[in-house]
Amino acid sequence: xxxxxxxxxxxxxxxxxxxxxxxxxxxxxxxxxxxxxxxxxxxxxxxxxxxxxxxxxxxxxxxxxxxxxxxxxxxxxxxxxxxxxxxxxxxxxxxxxxxxxxxxxxxxxxxxxxxxxxxxxxxxxxxxxxxxxxxxxxxxxxxxxxxxxxxxxxxxxxxxxxxxxxxxxxxxxxxxxxxxxxxxxxxxxxxxxxxxxxxxxxxxxxxxxxxxxxxxxxxxxxxxxxxxxxxxxxxxxxxxxxxxxxxxxxxxxxxxxxxxxxxxxxxxxxxxxxxxxxxxxxxxxxxxxxxxxxxxxxxxxxxxxxxxxxxxxxxxxxxxxxxxxxxxxxxxxxxxxxxxxxxxxxxxxxxxxxxxxxxxxxxxxxxxxxxxxxxxxxxxxxxxxxxxxxxxxxxxxxxxxxxxxxxxxxxxxxxxxxxxxxxxxxxxxxxxxxxxxxxxxxxxxxxxxxxxxxxxxxxxxxxxxxxxxxxxxxxxxxxxxxxxxxxxxxxxxxxxxxxxxxxxxxxxxxxxxxxxxxxxxxxxxxxxxxxxxxxxxxxxxxxxxxxx
Numbered sequence: 055x056x057x058x059x060x061x062x063x064x065x066x067x068x069x070x071x072x073x074x075x076x077x078x079x080x081x082x083x084x085x086x087x088x089x090x091x092x093x094x095x096x097x098x099x100x101x102x103x104x105x106x107x108x109x110x111x112x113x114x115x116x117x118x119x120x121x122x123x124x125x126x127x128x129x130x131x132x133x134x135x136x137x138x139x140x141x142x143x144x145x146x147x148x149x150x151x152x153x154x155x156x157x158x159x160x161x162x163x164x165x166x167x168x169x170x171x172x173x174x175x176x177x178x179x180x181x182x183x184x185x186x187x188x189x190x191x192x193x194x195x196x197x198x199x200x201x202x203x204x205x206x207x208x209x210x211x212x213x214x215x216x217x218x219x220x221x222x223x224x225x226x227x228x229x230x231x232x233x234x235x236x237x238x239x240x241x242x243x244x245x246x247x248x249x250x251x252x253x254x255x256x257x258x259x260x261x262x263x264x265x266x267x268x269x270x271x272x273x274x275x276x277x278x279x280x281x282x283x284x285x286x287x288x289x290x291x292x293x294x295x296x297x298x299x300x301x302x303x304x305x306x307x308x309x310x311x312x313x314x315x316x317x318x319x320x321x322x323x324x325x326x327x328x329x330x331x332x333x334x335x336x337x338x339x340x341x342x343x344x345x346x347x348x349x350x351x352x353x354x355x356x357x358x359x360x361x362x363x364x365x366x367x368x369x370x371x372x373x374x375x376x377x378x379x380x381x382x383x384x385x386x387x388x389x390x391x392x393x394x395x396x397x398x399x400x401x402x403x404x405x406x407x408x409x410x411x412x413x414x415x416x417x418x419x420x421x422x423x424x425x426x427x428x429x430x431x432x433x434x435x436x437x438x439x440x441x442x443x444x445x446x447x448x449x450x451x452x453x454x455x456x457x458x459x460x461x462x463x464x465x466x467x468x469x470x471x472x473x474x475x476x477x478x479x480x481x482x483x484x485x486x487x488x489x490x491x492x493x494x495x496x497x498x499x500x501x502x503x504x505x506x507x508x509x510x511x512x513x514x515x516x517x518x519x520x521x522x523x524x525x526x527x528x529x530x531x532x533x534x535x536x537x538x539x540x541x542x543x544x545x546x547x548x549x550x551x552x553x554x555x556x557x558x559x560x561x562x563x564x565x566x567x568x569x570x571x572x573x574x575x576x577x578x579x580x581x582x583x584x585x586x587x588x589x590x591x592x593x594x595x596x597x598x599x600x601x602x
Contacts, residue, residue: 066094067398068310069157069344071422072156073206073299075278079346079423079439080312081207082301084247087197093164093207096317097150097192098150099328099401100133100169102578104141109358109368115218119355120437123346123379125514126153134169136486137190139513139570140578147379150398151195152348154313157211160232160275161295164207165198174327177487178580182479183325185576185583186381190490191318191328197596204300208450212469222440227275235275236291243287253578256280268526311344311423316399322459322517323404325476329459330402342412343403345449346424347384351393351436353587356380374587376490384414384446386589387467388600391433395446403448405588411454414462416594417445429596451584465589475584488512488569495564498541513573516549516559524549527556535561 065084072080073591087093088485102124112118127145130137147153153167167383178184201207216226227235242263246256257280266273269372277283277294286294316331321329335341350356356379360372383394395401403412417424424445428435448462486509491497500509514526531546544561551557577583 064307065260065310065312065314067313069154069313069346069397070301070306070310071343073301074156077156078443080153081151081202082306082311083205083207084203084303084306084502086203087201087205088195089199092199093151093195093197094317095150095314095333095398096168096319097170097194098148098152098398099161099188099318100128100137100146100148100152100190100193101188101382101401102130102137102140103127103145103147103377103379104354104358104579105141105143106145106377109217109314109353111368111370120351121349121355122440122442123147123394125440126348128152132192132316134171134190136570137169139573140576141573146190147394147396148193149396149401150193150395151207151209152193153396154398155207155209157215158206158295158299159210159213159227159229160292161208161299162210163197163199163201163205163384164195164209165193166209167192167196169193171576172489173487176325176327177485178577179485179487180327180481182329182476184582185378185578185580186325186585188378189577202296202300202302202451204306205296206299206301208299225269225271225274227271231271231275232291234272236286238272238276239283239286239291244281246287253280255286257487263402268455274597290351311341313343315340315342316402318399318402319459321402322406323406323461326404328402329404329461330399332454332456332458332460335456336439336450337555338450338452340450340454341399341447342450342454343400343419345397345400345446346423346442347393347395347444347446348442349436349439349444350383350394351390351433353380353385353390356392360547366394375579375581375583378585382589383587384590386590386592386595386599387600388602389433389595390601391436393444393446393590396462400448403460403462405472406466407462407463408467410461410463411449411451411458412460412462413451414590414594417447430598433599433601441572462588465591467589468586469587475582478582486512488571491569496541499529499545499564499567501532501545509569511572512569513572515570516547516562516566517568518559518566521551523558524551524557526550532559533561 068082069079070082088133109114114121114124128148130144133146137146170192171189173189213228260280260283278284281292316330317333318328319331356377357373358375359368360374362369381393385392410506423445515523516526517523526547527550528548532543535544541564546560547559548556549559
């Protein structure tokens with residue numbers, strides 16, 4: 055068992071090799087976290103991906119096209135209420151805590167909240183930045199049980215996640231499989247006692263059990279070594295696994311990568327939304343963030359198309375935009391390859407072409423994090439690679455003060471595209487924000503007769519204890535009501551009841567109503583919303599990847 059006493063760590067969170075064999079990297083805490091504690095670094099963003107199969111005329115699950123981001127995607131319902139309404143088929147990339155930790159069903163110690171939704175006041179009425187960044191943010195992570203200093207953090211991917219990946223991941227044990235394994239270990243302990251044989255024979259027996267050709271999830275839950283099995287016989291699999299899921303703080307200091315140098319706040323850059331800010335003084339040369347990279351070999355996968363005449367398929371002759379994810383990835387004019395960082399806080403790092411305080415560079419000298427041989431492979435190589443093993447480092451170009459915004463140069467092409475977008479942008483004076491309707495309860499709603507057609511891009515819902523949530527068909531009347539602590543009014547509504555019948559609800563208050571954009575009406579779907587990848591500097595971009 056690792057002793058982590060009397061050591062003062064430089065960081066609270068580290069990215070380091072996982073304690074799970076063959077699981078790649080994991081996330082570790084350098085301090086003890088009591089159950090319920092909020093994990094450091096602030097909340098993560100989630101980037102919606104909409105109707106991907108439709109726009110690519112295939113199925114990424116059937117590998118009709120290469121889509122590694124599916125390994126890091128979450129269902130919209132797990133990310134918040136708003137994303138579910140944005141499109142017919144949506145998933146979300148939740149980076150940081152939503153992508154970096156591993157899953158161990160017997161030791162889940164972190165739970166994640168749903169996202170909040172807020173575009174920081176940036177709307178099509180007032181900013182060319184509307185639709186250029188995600189409003190899904192502040193997905194917080196909490197310790198669901200006490201975690202010891204040096205302990206690895208584990209989240210639940212959901213049992214179906216592993217079940218759909220057995221062809222290349224093998225059999226991954228779920229919670230009930232560890233319970234079966236626990237009982238089996240006890241029986242093996244009794245067997246060893248009854249046989250009265252030495253350690254070598256016991257070790258041979260255990261090796262024979264582990265190497266059984268009859269694979270199963272309970273078998274995969276058993277300790278992999280004889281020593282671990284003996285420990286499990288004594289204290290149980292749970293404690294044995296917990297003891298093995300710890301790195302010493304010396305190890306984390308020497309081999310880990312700090313994950314909590316930055317945290318999200320509202321950006322100081324106009325139209326940028328949120329940004330990344332230093333959580334401590336960072337001297338020149340500090341690796342501010344180490345970011346694993348998701349590869350997308352064919353950037354055209356992100357193109358979105360209009361419906362064809364039948365309304366069932368895409369019309370490949372009518373591109374209408376690109377997925378928002380493009381804005382969070384790095385690319386190069388001479389390549390179809392995109393690289394999307396998914397480390398904690400890095401999606402929030404904004405652009406400064408004149409005085410950036412960090413730069414990107416390839417990580418060096420540690421193949422566990424970054425396989426430098428991949429820099430010499432052609433783009434076609436990545437079509438058959440379903441893991442990540444490339445990494446950017448964001449390195450401080452000068453001293454960065456505690457609380458200072460962290461900024462990187464997105465490249466000349468990006469800046470020119472943004473400047474052209476700003477020049478062409480025009481405000482939408484008729485725009486109504488459902489977020490404003492949900493948060494500003496002092497704002498009276500218009501009735502149908504007063505011109506509620508202004509809400510044509512918004513769906514409203516009324517909720518009460520008796521009937522639950524029902525869609526609002528029409529706002530019939532607004533009546534003053536002094537006892538109402540919202541906007542001073544109550545509303546008479548028509549709602550869609552069971553069997554799609556219109557029902558009347560009288561005296562509804564604003565707090566009983568909630569509003570969402572109708573599908574495909576959110577800012578990210580608006581024609582002309584800014585899209586452009588960040589540009590990898592020419593001097594660091596591999597010649598083997600230049601396929602255009």
